[in-house]
Amino acid sequence: MDLGPHAAFIWASYAVVALVIALLIAWLIADGRQQQRRLEQLEARGVRRRSARQPFQDGGTA
């Protein structure tokens, strides 16, 4: 594909957009996994949200 004398500027633009969006998506996925893991660790220790508690369960928290 011939993009003319300014091809480097065109490719650089698309490359920086691809890189920034890829980093953003990777950060969002990693952050979501980290929060989910922390929540599961807390729940494993018996700390649960009110809505997630079983009836008559003792020791849960808000």
Added chain:
Amino acid sequence: MQTLTQRLANPTRFMELSRRILPWISGLAALTLASGLYLAFFVAPPDYQQGETVKIMFIHVPAAWLSMMGYLIIAVSSFGLLVFRHPLADVSAKAAAPIGAAFTFLALVTGSLWGKPMWGAYWVWDARLTSVLILFFLYIGQIALRSALDEDPALAGKLTAVLGLVGVVILPVIRFSVDWWNTLHQPASVLRVGGPAIHPSILVPLLVMAVGFTLLFFAMHLKAMRNEILRRRVRSLTMAEVERAARFEVRTAE
């Protein structure tokens, strides 16, 4: 009868709904962007004046539009927090800031890479470029303020909401900067009185890319909101656990 925003006020309901919607928006975004890229590289002709560098427009213009939409989301969410105390308003504002900042950065960088071959300079202190740079600083201000008040999220939410509402004044300045001042930047050529000034062979790929980028923005915003809700749950559960441990210690000491 509840409005949509009232129905979504419950974070658990929002998490359930967003979990179902997110894969569809993401898939649609990927599909639209792939179509847009195909049109941009294999269908759209070179511009009669700019040649192939017009291809930069297909990413620069959507990034610039979304940089403004991101801040509009922050401003509307800030209003929702300060006036209606909507439970998800602060979550939405916080989630939109880094994504909006990223798109503003992309608008600045791609604009710069387009400016060099067309204007002969990467940067000029022109009204449009300078106002977009101020928008970028406003995003950084939002992120920095929240980070500085990390220990008190409620206060951080209120202060960033005030900044969000004050900063929204930059949006009409950006939009009309090309009309109010003599600038190097070209005037509005898509959203203007009298219709678009761009030939359909270039306008269609641009609009497809803009829809794709917008879907991508919403997908990322939804994901960031979900992450933020989880972060708040983790925080409240951690605090509850600490309180429970403290109560237990007091009882043991007695």
